[in-house]
Amino acid sequence: xxxxxxxxxxxxxxxxxxxxxxxxxxxxxxxxxxxxxxxxxxxxxxxxxxxxxxxxxxxxxxxxxxxxxxxxxxxxxxxxxxxxxxxxxxxxxxxxxxxxxxxxxxxxxxxxxxxxxxxxxxxxxxxxxxxxxxxxxxxxxxxxxxxxxxxxxxxxxxxxxxxxxxxxxxxxxxxxxxxxxxxxxxxxxxxxxxxxxxxxxxxxxxxxxxxxxxxxxxxxxxxxxxxxxxxxxxxxxxxxxxxxxxxxxxxxxxxxxxxxxxxxxxxx
Numbered sequence: 001x002x003x004x005x006x007x008x009x010x011x012x013x014x015x016x017x018x019x020x021x022x023x024x025x026x027x028x029x030x031x032x033x034x035x036x037x038x039x040x041x042x043x044x045x046x047x048x049x050x051x052x053x054x055x056x057x058x059x060x061x062x063x064x065x066x067x068x069x070x071x072x073x074x075x076x077x078x079x080x081x082x083x084x085x086x087x088x089x090x091x092x093x094x095x096x097x098x099x100x101x102x103x104x105x106x107x108x109x110x111x112x113x114x115x116x117x118x119x120x121x122x123x124x125x126x127x128x129x130x131x132x133x134x135x136x137x138x139x140x141x142x143x144x145x146x147x148x149x150x151x152x153x154x155x156x157x158x159x160x161x162x163x164x165x166x167x168x169x170x171x172x173x174x175x176x177x178x179x180x181x182x183x184x185x186x187x188x189x190x191x192x193x194x195x196x197x198x199x200x201x202x203x204x205x206x207x208x209x210x211x212x213x214x215x216x217x218x219x220x221x222x223x224x225x226x227x228x229x230x231x232x233x234x235x236x237x238x239x240x241x242x243x244x245x246x247x248x249x250x251x252x253x254x255x256x257x258x259x260x261x262x263x264x265x266x267x268x
Contacts, residue, residue, distance in 0.1 A: 019202040024074035049216035056222040095169035099179040105149025120167035154185025174205040210246035
């Protein structure tokens, strides 16, 4: 299996206005390089997957793109803004949802939505109107007075997505958002994701569920901070000579473990 990078021309669904552009993006933590010379373009309305074994640099890449940390060198633009010099404006125009539970258990569904929408700058009548439409679209109306802590995993996930998108962000980052959620809830979640993308929201998702990876329009594989493959799921499997994205992932993890002598770990 080749470890060289493949750079493919995106399909028609990915051609358009770039939402993310990185050029030689690099992040060091002391002597360790977490992200190394990353060149990446993600287009408006694209559902884009960022994959790789633990320690590959996925979460560091997301934190850089969310302007939560500064790059050591190189550059990144998100929604047309420089993440290093315009970080506050970047954060106001993106949404973020992680596998870590971020809801307030002792607040109702409506109260969680109101709190997060206020954090993102929505107020008054505009907030009321937006939350009414948003709750209806995601099927949360009937649970608006239920405490978040009493929701099932699937409903908590749906509420977390609603909170992350209440301000209608131009780009949404999803860092393993369906971890621990049942298959039916994961399927419903992806229906919501593609509905957002159809309205122009750009989606970047990391996942360890390879059936979800296959739902992405394009994928980037990272290994030890390096971009080693970029393309559609079909192009990725053909490049590595594997039958499925899951086989590609397993082989990359095996190579990392063989090269470093231990299971891949550390910074994600």
